[in-house]
Amino acid sequence: MFPLLRVFLSDLRRHPVGTLLPGVALAVGLACVVSSVLVGGAYDTAIQRNKPHTPAGSAVVIRAPGTDLPASLVTEVQQLTGVATAQPRQVTSGQVLGADGRPLNTPASIRVEPSDPRLSTTTILQGRLPRGDQEVAIDEVDAQRKHPLGSSVLIADYRTGKPVKALIVGVSAQDLGRPGGIAMVAAPAFATAHLDSTTIYGMDVVLTAGTPVDAMLPRIEATVGGNYQVETAAQARASEQPSPIGISSTLFVMFSLLAMATAVLVAGAAFRAVTASRVRRTALLRALGASRPPLVVVTVLEAVVIGVVAAGLAVGSGWFISVGMLSVLNSVGVSALLGSTGVTPAVPGLVLATVAVALGVAAAVTAALRPAIQASGVPPVAALSAVPDAPVERGAGVARLVLGAGIVLLAGLLAMLGIAARSFFPLLASAVFTMIGLFGVLGPLVVPLLVRVPGWIAGLVARFLGPAGAVIRVAAREPSRTPRRAAAVAMPLAGAFSLLAFGVVGSASLRDAVVRHSDAANTAAFDTATLLGWGLLGLSVLAAVSGVVATTAVSITERRRELALSRALGVTRTGVGLQVVAEAMLLSVVTAVTGSLIGYLYGVAIVSMLNLPTAVGPPLPLLASLAAVTVLAVLAAAGPAIRGALLTPTNALADN
Structure with a gap:
């Protein structure tokens, strides 16, 4: 050892x-x-x-799952002996006005909070909580875009419709549980003077000094009845703790x-x-x-x-x-x-x-x-x-051919079943089995044949391509020497591009539906989320292309004698380097195009199952990824290509 x-x-x-x-x-x-x-x-x-979080001063929390709390219930709890404060959790809405006094398209969801931070459920990031009827706090997104801390915002008075100028004294975290174009925080005085009636969705109870929570909890439960959830503030804070993975x-x-x-x-x-x-x-x-x-x-x-x-x-x-x-x-x-x-x-x-x-x-x-x-x-x-090169790999054996044919046949049957029954899941399973069958099991047979196609085309138009055609024809034969390795590199790359192509069809079709049935804000949000999806799928493309780096570098070591023999027969260093680059580029591009075609076909079929009009749209992410793969393949092969081109026939042909 x-x-x-x-x-x-x-x-x-x-x-x-x-x-x-x-x-x-x-x-x-x-x-x-x-x-x-x-x-x-x-x-x-x-x-x-x-x-929203449970305030530091709260002892008991009352919630109304699926409904609202009546204001009379707040009064009843407030009157209990041992209760110092019954602070309602309130929300309402308001209309923000532009500088010209006209209403903006985006409404405002307004959380009504007391000015005491110990009773507030909202996190203030900058500044402070509003105190009077001329102050508000605004969420950080809108503060960055239009209404910075210290500026003013116009809000329409609910009763008169006249603009009310409110000073922005704080920047708050935005509560996504109460959606709205702009999220604001206002004091109770502002809500009473200028806004519509509030909705009470919860209550924080503060006890008098020396009153035990355990003794007070049954009394509060008896007062509010069984339709509402009553728990201690400690229990509420424990439920608000984030999960390890969100x-x-x-x-x-x-x-x-x-x-x-x-x-x-x-x-x-x-x-x-x-x-x-x-x-x-x-x-x-x-x-x-x-x-x-x-x-x-x-x-x-x-x-x-x-x-x-x-x-x-x-x-x-x-x-x-x-x-x-x-x-x-x-x-x-x-x-x-x-x-x-x-x-x-x-x-x-x-x-x-x-x-x-x-x-x-x-x-x-x-x-x-x-x-x-x-x-x-x-x-x-x-x-x-006496030959230091690695032996030629075996291609697909009989057992592999039978298994691969069976998987591809199963994929075809599932596809026909999904189309006939207009069912999503058989088509999805068919797509998975297609990739496993073609690039996994039958990969050593299919991938070399796919890469040979550019070589055949180059042979047909050889007189027009000249020396480049010869380089392509030679490069197209390399996967046949190491079919298993070529298939192992091709499968993840084909899978990544299949997902990208499917995403192009799916996102374009969904976007058309969003445009027809929603507003510009939701369309923009959908476009932004789609960009995030492309970025995440790009991670798998990046990992797949890294395989070209490893296999190309090792390939040069294995083929020292072969490349040296080419040099001895008169192939220039540039020719050797171009051959190595062409091999990596052909394998990457042909695999990516094939995977994209499979993903596109299944994308069209699956989108039709969802009763959405099929829309391809501009496949910019797909084209950008294909261009990136081509460039990365060339860069990955550049170092090994230079190393192979620098081999001298005498040293490389030596038995070492």
Whole structure:
């Protein structure tokens, strides 16, 4: 065992980049998870802050689930012996006027709060609570847009319709439970003088000094009756505590786990490529007496190291990514939809770092275990081979072909069932089985054939393409040499673009419905939420493209003799470099286009099941993602291409 560990450490010292290469995809996937947790946590914190809270001075809380409290009930509770104050929780509405005195299109939801902070349910972010009939506080979103602290706002008097000029003395958190264009806070005096009658949805009871809560609770319950919820303030505050993972965190983490699953698939392909490039070394260790279990254990330990390194990189980079994501989300208005502005992420803590390391190690071991077991079975006689290149991979065997055909047939039957029954779920299941069958099980057969298509086209128009056509034809044959690795890289990329294409059709169709049945504000909110969805799906695309980096780099190591032979036969360094770049670009683009086509077809079918008019709309996110994938594939292949182009025929053909 220890000699094998020394071999691994020697590899790590001499070739740190190549040894840690499978961790590239894992680092990207983990960074997506870390950044998603931080972004979702920041939004959950903001949402929690914006919710009404039980005041510090409250002893007993009375609520009316599904109804309102009558004002007479407040008076009855106030008259109980031992009750110092019965403070109603009140809301109303008002009409905000423009500078010209005309009503604005956006109404105002107004929370009526006492001026004593100990009895207020609203969080004041800046300034103070309003006190008289000429003061209000305004939510932070509108304060940033139109009505800053210290300015004035015109509100129509409910009885006379005349404008009332109110000074903005505070900036409040926006209560999303009471939707409205503008959220305000007003004192009871302002509500009495200028607003419509209020709705009482709860009550905070303050007891006199020395009155025990437990003794007072039954009396209050007997007074209000069984139609209302009565609990101590301590119980109310306990129910207001946020859950460990809120709605925003759940949404972001779900999409990030998609990117993480993609990263595991890509890392598995990278581990297979790395173990394949070590065929002679593994065979030599077998010839020197190493058994299979220690070889597997050493590879697993290597995966553990890679997982820890990837997690460390992810925690650091994930925070920077979250800062950038929130800056964009703040600027495009997503944060404003949640009633907040300037949301910032917290610094990653020990718990998040520990979870990232555990997830990274588990993902790395999962990705490396099967390649390690397969590589440990290399016969010792392979060490006698004079050819250091990895052997050509086997394509799809009979069992794989039968299984894949069965899955594709099942997908077709589910699609026909869904269309005939006009049911959503069979079509959705059909889409999943289609991707698994074509790119998962049949991937080693389908992906090389798909990439061959540009080569065939280049052959037909060879006279017009010239040398570029020859490069394309040669590059299109590369996936046939390593079909399993090509399929492993293609599947997550095809899945990501399938989701993107489905999202283009679905969002365009839903937007048409929103435009017809809603106002401009809701349409803008829908557009903003759609942008957020594109960004989250982009995480999985980024993780999928990282596989091109790993597999292309390993491919150069495996094909040193092949590329050197090309150089010896007269291929220039530029030609070798262009060939490597073309291979990565063809695999990425062809896979992305195929996945997009599948996602589009299922998107049209599923949208029709929902009785929505199918609208494709401008597929800008899809085109932008395709262009980004092309650029990233070229950039990913640039380094390995330069390395391959710099090979000299004499050194590369040497038996080393």
